[in-house]
Amino acid sequence: xxxPHRDTLAPxxxxxxxxxxxxxxxxxxxxxxxxxxLTAGFDDAERLGRTAHLLAHGSLPALTHSGLATLAEDITLxxxxxxxxxxxxxxxxxxxxxxxTGTPPAVVVNGCEGEPACRKDTVLLCRAxxxxxxxxxxxxxxxxxxxxxxxxxxxxxxASLRAAMAERGLKERRRGRALRARLVRLPERFVSGEASxxxxxxxxxxxxxxxxxxxxxxxxxxxxxxxxxxxxxxxQLAVAARLGARHxxxxxxxxxxxxxxxxxxxxVPSPTVVEAPSGVPLGxxxxxxxxxxxxxxVLVGGYHGAWLDAASAYEAVVTRDALAARGGALGAGAVLxxxxxxxxxxxxxxxxHWLAAESAGQCGPCRLGLPSLAGALAGTLAxxxxxxxxxxxxxxGVRGRGACKHPDGSARFVLSALTAFTDDLAAxxxxxGCGRETIGVLPLSAPEADGTRDGQGAGGRLAVDWxxxxxxxxxxxxxxxxxxxxxxxxxxxxxxxxxxxLRTRAQRAVRRCPALALRLEDR
Numbered sequence: 001x002x003x004p005h006r007d008t009l010a011p012x013x014x015x016x017x018x019x020x021x022x023x024x025x026x027x028x029x030x031x032x033x034x035x036x037x038l039t040a041g042f043d044d045a046e047r048l049g050r051t052a053h054l055l056a057h058g059s060l061p062a063l064t065h066s067g068l069a070t071l072a073e074d075i076t077l078x079x080x081x082x083x084x085x086x087x088x089x090x091x092x093x094x095x096x097x098x099x100x101t102g103t104p105p106a107v108v109v110n111g112c113e114g115e116p117a118c119r120k121d122t123v124l125l126c127r128a129x130x131x132x133x134x135x136x137x138x139x140x141x142x143x144x145x146x147x148x149x150x151x152x153x154x155x156x157x158x159a160s161l162r163a164a165m166a167e168r169g170l171k172e173r174r175r176g177r178a179l180r181a182r183l184v185r186l187p188e189r190f191v192s193g194e195a196s197x198x199x200x201x202x203x204x205x206x207x208x209x210x211x212x213x214x215x216x217x218x219x220x221x222x223x224x225x226x227x228x229x230x231x232x233x234x235x236q237l238a239v240a241a242r243l244g245a246r247h248x249x250x251x252x253x254x255x256x257x258x259x260x261x262x263x264x265x266x267x268v269p270s271p272t273v274v275e276a277p278s279g280v281p282l283g284x285x286x287x288x289x290x291x292x293x294x295x296x297x298v299l300v301g302g303y304h305g306a307w308l309d310a311a312s313a314y315e316a317v318v319t320r321d322a323l324a325a326r327g328g329a330l331g332a333g334a335v336l337x338x339x340x341x342x343x344x345x346x347x348x349x350x351x352x353h354w355l356a357a358e359s360a361g362q363c364g365p366c367r368l369g370l371p372s373l374a375g376a377l378a379g380t381l382a383x384x385x386x387x388x389x390x391x392x393x394x395x396x397g398v399r400g401r402g403a404c405k406h407p408d409g410s411a412r413f414v415l416s417a418l419t420a421f422t423d424d425l426a427a428x429x430x431x432x433g434c435g436r437e438t439i440g441v442l443p444l445s446a447p448e449a450d451g452t453r454d455g456q457g458a459g460g461r462l463a464v465d466w467x468x469x470x471x472x473x474x475x476x477x478x479x480x481x482x483x484x485x486x487x488x489x490x491x492x493x494x495x496x497x498x499x500x501x502l503r504t505r506a507q508r509a510v511r512r513c514p515a516l517a518l519r520l521e522d523r
Contacts (some may be wrong), residue, residue: 001128002455020253023116023444023445024116024443025119025271026115026126026156026157027122027123027127028263028265028270029270029271029272030123030273031272031273031289032276033274033275033276033277033280033284034251034276034400035251036275037243037251037258037259038128038131038232038236039127039128040076040257041055041056042128046127047129048129048131048275049130049164049167050130050164057131057238057239058080058242060134060137060138060238061242063138063141063241065091065095065143067142068091068138068241069088069095070245071237071241072087072091073236074249075095075240075257075258076256076343077240078256078258078263078320079229079230079233080231080233080236080333081121081230081231081232081233081426082193082301082302082304082332082409083334083405087132087229087237090227090228091104091139093217094143094227095143096224097185097217101447102511103223103224104145104146104147104224104226105143105144105145105226105227106145106146106220106222106224106226106227107139107140107147107148107149107225107226107227108150108151108199108202108216108228109136109146109148109149109150109151109166109229109231110193110195110228110229110230111132111150111151111152111153111157111230112152112181112186112192113153113154113231113332114188114190114191115303115304115334116303116444116451117182117265117266117299117302117443118263118333118334120261120285121232122156123273124232124235125152125157126157128158129161130164130167131235132231132235133164133168133240134232134241135233135234135235135236135238135317135503137179139234144523145179145227146178146358147179147181147182147222147224148179148180148181148184148219149181149182149184149198150165150181150183151183151184151185151186151192151198151201152184152185153185153186153188153189153192153200153262154188156233158185158237165508169345171311172414174273184202186201186207189207190303190406191207191358191360191404191406192207193463194406194418196209196210196213196216199216199226199228202221202489202500203222207435209360209363209402209404210403211403213403223275230515232333236258239258239292240258241269245520250275252278252279253278253279255321256278256285256319256321258277258278259275259276259277259497260275260278260333261278261333262285262318262333262334263272263334263335264291264336264337265334266284266298266299266337266339266443267291267292267336267339267342267401268289268290268292268337270345271290271443272289274288274289276318278319279317279322280317280318282313282316282317282318282335283313283314283315283316284350286313287484291337292338292339292340293393294310294340295338295339295435296340296342296421296424297309297337297338297344297421298310298313298314298336298337298338299337299442300313300328300331300334300335300336300474301323301330301333301471302331302333302336303351303354303355303413304329304331304405304406304408304409304410305328305329305331305332305334305409306413307328307416307417307419308323308326308420309327309420309421312327313337316328318330324418326512327416327419329412335424336442336443339441340442341436341437341439342436342437342438342441343434343436343437344417344420345377345421345424345434345441345447346436346438346500347376347438347439348414348417348520349377349378349381349407349438349440349441350444350496352370352377352410352413352414353496354444354496355370355374355406355413356371356410356481356494357497357498358406359406359407360403361479361499361501362403363401363402363403363407364419365398365401365407366398366406367481367499368480369401370406370407370410371393371480371482372394372413373391373395373410373411374414374485374494375484375494376394378492378494378495380425380429382426383428383432384431387429388418388425388429390420391415391418392415394411395414395415396411408493418496424436459499460497460498460520460521461483461495461497461520461521462479462483462493462498462506462518462520462521463519463520464517464518464519465517465519466517468516468517469518470514472514473485473491473512474509474512475513475518476491476503477503478508478512479502482494482498483509491518503520507520
């Protein structure tokens, strides 16, 4: 298959495919495979203001609730933030609750892209903010919503959205307007992307998922029925409203029509956001981004997604169902090929430690279970069948036992590595190792210059002086999130920076170590 493509913006300076990763830029280069839809106009402007937006996309038609619901159903629109929930079901659930209670609804745009490997939503917010607002306003008008909230985590996205809202006259104070609109800024953390965390923050609470799961469609923002969806989802809605269902479905597959956005990073010369029709071979997308032609494997869906071995990845096409059939996931649209000289289990372990540190720290199975999962995986890399079984037990122990889906997604990510890289796993379990290094090619959030990130900054690293340690085990009791005991009662500490929230307790564990063997190093 030959598909035309185009590039927008100057590409980032290339780096070796196996080089250690740094944080992705907010707006990496954009490439469209085929005719652009979401990225229309990007050739002509770095950011589409109101006038440029209308020139690129045309005016937005008005749709009734029934018209919008029919459109969303006809194009099989699903959420593009990870879970893939049918948009029409969310829309209808809110409408039913409004009819039942008479409470005016709210619309919330989730632009909190907390995953380090994703930039597609940030690109839309920074470069096509009016397209996102079009979709949100379309839904708000159809539902009769009185409040619109957009959640973001990045300075660039916030600046772009504020400018776009000002261009449209959208303000927090109504002053005769039917709709009140405001922007909510959340810390750049993984759990900020949880819809419940965004709603809680918009209501003035902490930006964390609440302890009790509630349905936003029934009682969301301020207790009102709330339609929450992802940035790309609203942008897709705006495109479909202009094209109509039949023309929208002229590209992509019959089951999942239209285009989709992917963030491709890892073993590529530079990170790229790609707009492609659904059903395009994953191998073609990787080739178009000059990815390593012989990767060890490909991570699809991001850090709550799943690994595919190289053969499966190059045989897959990019649809939600096709990837799931091969054990993958479309998830948040991140695609990360791994270079041939990188240890896939070591790279997985590095991210597993990061995911454990990104826990909100509220739920015991997540707060304690994710460090245990990472620790068990570290034990597997060191060799031993017992450690392998411990990984599976730790993953089972966190599933379905958190206030959000962070423990479930993290467990799925780790377990997929055991399935995708069986030869490497066997080499490690038998004790010899795979002979490849952990390069650090998968991007993780970088701390700020002062060593902190949104109040959750680096808490240092624990280290043990083995000439002094006597295996008292007190440190594991004081800091179970970061220390576990091996079969002989000696501490096993994570080879990863501690989250800032644990620093005080880590210092207490250091002070109370009877043998003075535990240290906290700022490195």
